[in-house]
Amino acid sequence: MRWRGLLLIKRATPPPVKKLFILLSVICLFAPASASAADYKPKYPELADGSKQYAAFPIPAEKYPAVDGGLWETLKSRVEADPFNLAATLIFFVAVLHTFAAGYFTKLAHKYEHEHDEELKKRGPLDADHPNGVPEVSFRGTLFHFLGEIEVVFGLWVVALGGAAIYYHSWLDFELYLSKDRVFTEPLFVVVIMAIAASRPVLRVAEKLMSCAAALGKGSAAAWWLSVLTIAPLLGSFITEPAAMTIGAMLLARKFYRLDPPPRLAYATLGLLFVNISIGGTLTNFAAPPVLMVASEWKWTTGFMMIHFGWKALASVLISSVAYFLFFRKDFPNGLAAEGMADDATRANWQERETPVPAWVTFTHIAFLLWTVYTTHFPVLFVGGFLFFLAFVIATRHHQNEVVLRSPILVGFFLAALVVHGGCQAWWISPVIRALSSDALMFGATILTAFNDNAAITYLAAQVDGISEQAKYAVVAGAVTGGGLTVIANAPNPAGQSILSRFFKGGISPLGLALAALVPTVIAYACFTFLPSGHDKVPNHAIPLSEAVSLPTPSTDE
Numbered sequence: 001m002r003w004r005g006l007l008l009i010k011r012a013t014p015p016p017v018k019k020l021f022i023l024l025s026v027i028c029l030f031a032p033a034s035a036s037a038a039d040y041k042p043k044y045p046e047l048a049d050g051s052k053q054y055a056a057f058p059i060p061a062e063k064y065p066a067v068d069g070g071l072w073e074t075l076k077s078r079v080e081a082d083p084f085n086l087a088a089t090l091i092f093f094v095a096v097l098h099t100f101a102a103g104y105f106t107k108l109a110h111k112y113e114h115e116h117d118e119e120l121k122k123r124g125p126l127d128a129d130h131p132n133g134v135p136e137v138s139f140r141g142t143l144f145h146f147l148g149e150i151e152v153v154f155g156l157w158v159v160a161l162g163g164a165a166i167y168y169h170s171w172l173d174f175e176l177y178l179s180k181d182r183v184f185t186e187p188l189f190v191v192v193i194m195a196i197a198a199s200r201p202v203l204r205v206a207e208k209l210m211s212c213a214a215a216l217g218k219g220s221a222a223a224w225w226l227s228v229l230t231i232a233p234l235l236g237s238f239i240t241e242p243a244a245m246t247i248g249a250m251l252l253a254r255k256f257y258r259l260d261p262p263p264r265l266a267y268a269t270l271g272l273l274f275v276n277i278s279i280g281g282t283l284t285n286f287a288a289p290p291v292l293m294v295a296s297e298w299k300w301t302t303g304f305m306m307i308h309f310g311w312k313a314l315a316s317v318l319i320s321s322v323a324y325f326l327f328f329r330k331d332f333p334n335g336l337a338a339e340g341m342a343d344d345a346t347r348a349n350w351q352e353r354e355t356p357v358p359a360w361v362t363f364t365h366i367a368f369l370l371w372t373v374y375t376t377h378f379p380v381l382f383v384g385g386f387l388f389f390l391a392f393v394i395a396t397r398h399h400q401n402e403v404v405l406r407s408p409i410l411v412g413f414f415l416a417a418l419v420v421h422g423g424c425q426a427w428w429i430s431p432v433i434r435a436l437s438s439d440a441l442m443f444g445a446t447i448l449t450a451f452n453d454n455a456a457i458t459y460l461a462a463q464v465d466g467i468s469e470q471a472k473y474a475v476v477a478g479a480v481t482g483g484g485l486t487v488i489a490n491a492p493n494p495a496g497q498s499i500l501s502r503f504f505k506g507g508i509s510p511l512g513l514a515l516a517a518l519v520p521t522v523i524a525y526a527c528f529t530f531l532p533s534g535h536d537k538v539p540n541h542a543i544p545l546s547e548a549v550s551l552p553t554p555s556t557d558e
Contacts, residue, residue, distance in 0.1 A: 040176060055177035056169050057084050058424050071435045078427045084168035088161060088424035095157035095421065096451060099150055099487065103506045106148035113141035148507060150487055151410035151494055154417035161421065182423055184416050186289065186455075186491060188379050190242045191412035192386045193372050194495050197243040198250060198408075199393070200401045201357045201365040206232070206247045214255075222325070222332040224255040229272055229321045233280025234314065236492075240373050241281040241288055245492035248273060249499040254352075257503040259333035270500060270508065271484060271516025272324050276317045278454070278483025278490045279524050283310035286376075289455035289491045290479040294462045298472055308473065308533045313480075316527040320520035357399050364392060407498040414494045415453075422456040430460045438470045445478025446525065449489045450514070454479035477528040484517040486510060 042052040048062050059082050067077045079086045116138035146152060165174040196202065210227040217223020228251050236244030252269065261269070281288030284302045285295040291305065368389045375381035393400050429448060436444050445457055461467065461475040483490035487497050487510070501508050 040172075040180075042180075043173075054180040055173040057082060057165060057173060057177065058088070058427055059085075061426065061430050071431055074431045074435075075428055078431075082168070082427075084164060085424070085427045087164040087168065088421075089428060091157055091160050091164060092421045092425060093451075094160075095154050096488070098147075098153045098157065100510045102148045102150050102153065103509055104148075105144045106507050109141045109144035109148055111141075112144060113138050116141060149410070150501075150507070151414040151498060154421060154488070155413050158417050158420050161424070177423070178420065182419050184419060185377060185379050187412040187415040187419065189372070189376055189382060190415055190491060190495065191408040192382055193240060193243045193369070194246045194408040194411060195386070195403055195405060196365065196369050196372060196389060197239070197246040198404065199365055201362040201399065202369060203247065203250060204357050205362055205366070206235070207251060210251065220332075221256055221259055221334075222329070225252070225269065225332065226321060226325050228252055228255070229269070229276055229324075230317055233273075233276035233317055234283065236277055236281040237283035237287045237310070239287070239369060240376070241277055241490070242492040242495055243369065243373075244280065245273075245277050245495045246499070248277065249496040253500060253503070256333075257500060261333060262331050263504075265328050265331040266503060267509075267512045267516040268324055268328060269516075270496070271513055271518070272320060272520050273484075273496060274490065274493050274513070275481075275484030275517050275520040275524060276320065277492055277496070279313040279316055279480045282313045282480055286373075288480060289453075290458040290476060290483070293455050293459040294472070294476060297462045309477070309480075309528075312527045312531045312533070313524075315531065316520070316524040319527070320523045323523070324520070351401050361396050361399050365389075368392070407495070411494040411498055415491055418453050418456075418488060422453055425452060425456070426460055429457065433457070433461050433475065438468065438474045441471055442474035442478040442481075442525075442529065445475045446482035446521070449479050449482030450485040451488070453488060454483050454490055473533070478525075481521060481524045481528060484521060485514050487513070 040054060042054045043056045044053040044060055044063065047053060047060055053060060059078075064078055064081060067074050116136075120136060147156070162174050165177065210224070210231050211219070213227035213231060214220075214223040217226070228248050232244050232248030232251070235247070252273065256269065257266065278288070282291055283306055285291055285300050285305045286302075291300070291309075294300065295305075368385060371385045372382045375385065390403065393403055429452065432444060432448070433441065445454075445461075448457055457479045458476055461472070480490075484493070487493045487508075497508055
């Protein structure tokens with residue numbers, strides 16, 4: 001019975017079937033390849049970077065024949081080499097469009113649920129006399145709620161991607177693509193780090209840290225707003241961006257969003273949070289996913305990041321936060337932050353209690369957090385650590401709140417789906433990166449990031465041979481700059497969206513988010529472009545497709 005409290009979803013424990021469905025979905029998604037997969041021979045056994053690829057799709061960049069001409073000719077030849085490329089990209093962009101329609105599907109869900117409730121009032125529930133009867137639900141309403149969940153959208157369209165893969169290739173290729181060629185370590189990591197970062201002892205520590213800054217503004221909602229949006233993003237450079245996003249979003253929910261700010265301020269806050277988190281992790285070389293993808297390959301140390309990125313990110317965070325604070329100062333709710341204005345019922349809420357957490361409990365939680373960060377690349381270690389964390393929560397449950405797994409699991413599902421879709425987009429993203437000059441590359445990376453995870457953008461850039469130092473800087477700066485424009489642009493964004501979406505009527509509008517993030521994105525772009533760095537002396541030149549990477553013609557036996 002003790003374990004039941006750990007799987008609390010929202011306020012009430014869901015039916016066992018629902019919990020089982022969620023857990024089995026995650027197990028199936030992250031399950032390792034079956035033993036029989038080891039008997040399959042890779043389609044591409046010796047790639048230039050030393051890796052192997054088991055599935056026939058997507059064709060590795062080095063296996064495409066060299067093409068005379070520009071970018072259009074290159075893309076055209078790659079579609080002709082494998083028409084699945086075009087199908088996969090069309091499916092991906094339909095999924096992106098689906099996110100813009102999520103609010104409409106949510107409204108339809110509410111409509112069907114209302115009609116269902118009216119029908120129940122007329123005829124009465126079928127199981128009204130059963131003591132343990134489950135309330136009737138609207139199938140159509142539930143279906144459209146499912147279609148309106150942004151975290152679910154890309155996972156739904158993986159089904160369509162699988163159909164296209166089977167049509168153009170085979171079921172075996174699709175199976176090998178998921179089980180052998182895709183790595184789901186990051187989604188697993190985000191699930192674990194979100195759950196630990198959202199625990200009561202960790203949140204209390206972060207709250208105390210930011211309360212020191214908020215005290216300068218006498219603990220007002222505006223003071224909390226400013227302290228969270230400046231301090232939490234910078235914490236991301238040390239505890240990773242997903243953890244910083246979780247802490248920042250939960251504190252904003254408690255101290256700011258519960259006061260029902262005007263919609264334009266609510267969106268401005270969300271856009272600023274996403275942009276600041278995206279660039280705030282660049283003070284070190286291990287915390288931001290787009291930096292982590294290239295740090296080892298390009299030998300970028302934490303010192304390098306601090307000199308060329310970190311101080312510029314700090315400047316951008318401060319400028320954007322202060323600018324938004326001054327512009328929206330008249331829109332902030334009056335008075336103290338939410339807890340200071342709470343009524344007796346809120347104060348009595350167990351989840352919001354003010355009783356102190358013993359230092360040894362807090363230190364243990366921080367140790368679990370640091371262990372997860374340290375073992376980022378080893379799922380067997382950080383998942384094992386998470387199981388010990390759950391046991392510790394049970395042993396100290398009077399100091400804890402329930403470990404809420406619904407949001408972390410949905411976010412993990414979202415990121416896993418992006419891993420699946422993103423692996424099929426290299427055929428067009430990589431040539432675009434190679435064809436641009438350094439100046440255009442930063443702008444191009446910023447725009448591309450809005451339509452794909454920024455870590456995928458930098459990963460593809462790391463595969464390009466002969467890329468200049470200035471171009472390296474440009475692609476990473478552009479990737480982190482555009483990380484707040486959409487939910488899919490940066491891995492931690494789905495975590496913030498999941499935590500804060502309940503404060504937006506009809507869900508978070510993708511267009512509203514993009515507009516809200518535009519100004520801080522421009523400020524970040526200006527800081528990374530005009531503030532001085534060592535790359536200013538590197539010649540700016542385009543990298544021709546023919547020179548950027550060797551593109552041998554595939555041999556006939558492949």
